[in-house]
Amino acid sequence: MSGMTDDTILTGYARIQSYLKTLDGSPGVYRMLDASNRVLYVGKARNLRARVSNYARPSGHSGRIDRMIRETSSMMFLTTRTETEALLLEQNLIKQLKPRYNVLLRDDKSFPNILVAKDHDFPQIRKHRGRKTDKGNYYGPFASAGAVNRTLNQLQKVFLLRNCSDTMFEGRTRPCLLFQIKRCSAPCVGEISAEDYRSLVSDAERFLSGRSTKVQADLALQMAEAAEAMEFERAAALRDRIRALTHVQSSQGINPRGVTEADVIALHLEGGQACVQVFFIRGNQNWGNRDFFPRTGSGAEAGEVLEAFIGQFYSDREPPRQLLLSHPIDNEDLMLEALAQKAGRKVDISVPLRGEKAELVAGAARNARESLARRLSETLTQAKLLKGLAEAFDLDAPPQRIEVYDNSHIQGTNAVGAMIVAGPDGFMKNSYRKFNIRGDGLTPGDDFGMMKEVLTRRFHRLLKEDADRSAGTWPDLLLIDGGAGQVSAVRGIMEDLGVGDVPMIGVAKGVDRDAGKEEFHRTGQRPMALRHNDPVLYFIQRLRDEAHRFAIGTHRAKRAKAVGATPLDDVPGVGASRKRALLAHFGSAKAVSRADLADLKAVDGISDALAQLIYDFFHGS
Structure with missing residues (x-):
């Protein structure tokens, strides 16, 4: 890997030009970084020198690329054996680093x-x-x-x-x-x-x-x-x-006769926003659709957006035999090779223009257009709510990241802390976090102590991973479930951690604990309330209810797991099937713990070595 030069004065085109003399025609991946060493863009190249020389020319670029070049302060390079390797590495780095100017698939959950x-x-x-x-x-x-x-x-x-x-x-x-x-x-x-x-x-x-x-x-x-x-x-x-x-x-809807196995992928771009609609066709049956809203890297074209989406979407899942697209992608031959390598068989990519396949793509494109219209409408509403929230609580600007915390337990048992996150696009569920309360020295049911543990762990990690607050993972506002005492305690925790400048609001139930009568507490200010029909009040209630739902769900899952737990769970080498075999043979975990070595060896699926390990585990050897 080659990296940044010692020259720290040059920026933009001149800086990129300075790298040309050290590059050859190898395939590889390049990274463009700003003055704070934040990654602006990750790209692949069949020929690194040729690709970088394109950036070194001061004309012929789109506004997005021109802005990116002007912000570039340094570059990093990694050569690969083939361009296909470069494509796979590029998509991995994009998902890991989340550069501002790349197209980024934000919702990347597994499918059932x-x-x-x-x-x-x-x-x-x-x-x-x-x-x-x-x-x-x-x-x-x-x-x-x-x-x-x-x-x-x-x-x-x-x-x-x-x-x-x-x-x-x-x-x-x-x-x-x-x-x-x-x-x-x-x-x-x-x-x-x-x-x-x-x-x-x-x-x-x-x-x-x-x-x-x-x-x-x-x-x-x-x-x-x-x-x-x-x-x-x-x-x-x-x-x-x-x-x-x-x-x-x-009742299955559109079941294509001529398409046995395919993903239908359609893109709609509007106002700098993108929606990608994916229909899953398996066994000539439509098994549902999902829409995605990738970040477009400040104005990427359709071919680049679709190529980046496909590369990231199939980076950790097996592609079908056929992809039906609404737009051609920039490097189809390269993508075909990468997908075939992933699947271990041939994968076909086409942009159908007539017939049943074209109708499938048209249907997906219509859904993408309608989904994006709904999304833009919801985003506009969300922007108004964030602006209203800033005005109601005298914040410097509408918050881009709100973190809401809650605890859940039953008389101190199976205690968990929960954090949900919201922003301009609504709830950011991939940023939700749960905290198993370790409770060293905590009195059962001590909500203040639980909140202290959660916030301490959360901000210790933030200080370690993003001390300069440049990665977009720091909250602009904290919402805490509680009144003046809770706010005062949390403010003390935050100041001890050195992050006392993060704005915070405590949400108390108010008179008779009725929804709509909430009181809001801030450090050094008198409690306040919002009008009963204020949209900002409903917004805060939704945030609080979502945090409560997530905390209770996490607590119930932990409690259910604890109900089915046995001492066998802690024995190394004993998984679910061997645990079932032991319980079926002896009747209970207690009987297993009391069994002698010969009886353990008699259980189907338990080897002599594992029997010895189980015996030693329960007898302290």
């Missing part, structure tokens, strides 16, 4: 799949998100958890597959309610044979693979055979399944 688990004689069907480590077949991605839940509900009606856990399955002695309402075939109590259940699983997988008409034809044939054999109850059950399948097929 449906898993047909194959680690049991009677496979379970369930929603799955994250790494595909469980044994079984995966179908997806789906656009949202709601789309998965609707599909699972439909599959239960048609194919009667179980969705209960293995532990619940093993413990059943009679059918559950799902069997009574014809949503499960009750394999847990022998209401269906293993062979017949495998047939149901096979039909469900054919349906998920897009072969639903074949499934329907087979069901119709079975119904006719049952009726002919005068097995009218079985024929009626098959008739109900055919009706449910017909309802599924009619």
Whole structure:
């Protein structure tokens, strides 16, 4: 890697020109930095010298590129073996560094799949998100958890597959309610044979693979055979399944006949803002859509926005066999090579102009346009609210980042702290944070002590990672749930940390703890209230309610995990399956802790070495 030169006077075009004599024609990645060493832009190049020489020319640039060049104080370079490597490295660095002038995909959550688990004689069907480590077949991605839940509900009606856990399955002695309402075939109590259940699983997988008409034809044939054999109850059950399948097929929306597996990606640009709409087509079925609002790097063109979106979107997920785009991208050949390398097979990219594929893209583009219009309207409303908030509380400017804190516990147990973040684009959920209260020396239920721990941990980390407050992660305003005492205590904490200049407002419930009668507390000022119908008051209530919702949800998750916890969770090498085997063999964790070495070795799946480790763990060796 080559880096910054000793010459610190040159900036802009002259500074970029000074690097040309040290560069060759290698492919690689370059970074442009400002005077504070903040990364302005990350780019890739087939030929670093040729690309940098383009920036060294003082004319022929767009306004965005011209501004970026003028702010450039230094550059850094990293050579790669191929341009494809440079593309992959570029996208990783953009996601990590979030440069101001790059197109940045801000919402990068994983998408859910449906898993047909194959680690049991009677496979379970369930929603799955994250790494595909469980044994079984995966179908997806789906656009949202709601789309998965609707599909699972439909599959239960048609194919009667179980969705209960293995532990619940093993413990059943009679059918559950799902069997009574014809949503499960009750394999847990022998209401269906293993062979017949495998047939149901096979039909469900054919349906998920897009072969639903074949499934329907087979069901119709079975119904006719049952009726002919005068097995009218079985024929009626098959008739109900055919009706449910017909309802599924009619309610799935646009199901393209000529597109088996593709992501339809359409872009709409307006007013410096962008919306990318993605439709997921799998097995000739539309499995939902999701819209994204990437940061456009201060005015990038459509080809650059789509290329950056595709590179970042598929950096940690497998691409489909085909991408249908609304606009051509700048480096299609390079992107094809990178996607093929990622998928381990050929990936096709096209911009269809006619036929069914063009209609799919047009539909996605229409959704992108409508979503962006809604987004722009919401952003305008949000901007008015932030301006009103600044005016109501005498802030220097409308806050761009508001952090709201809350605690949740039951008599001090399973205590958690929560932080939610809001800004010009609404709630910034990828910035939410939860804090497990460690509580060293805390009295159970000490809200002041909990808040002190949360804020101390939060701002210690900020001071360590962004001491000069240049990365946009520092709050412009803190909202604290509490009155004058809470505000005074928090202000003392902040001053001890050396960050007492961050504005803060305490939100107290007010008279009779009624919503709408809140009192607002600030250091050194008298309490104040807002008009009952003031939009700023409703805005603050929404912020507080969101923090409360997030804190309670985090607390409940922690409590639920604690309920199912056993001493076996702390034994190294004992995962979920071995834990189940031990509990099934001994009946309880306490019995496991008291078992002798020979009994531990007798458990299926527990090796002699692991048995020795478990024995030593509980006997202090």
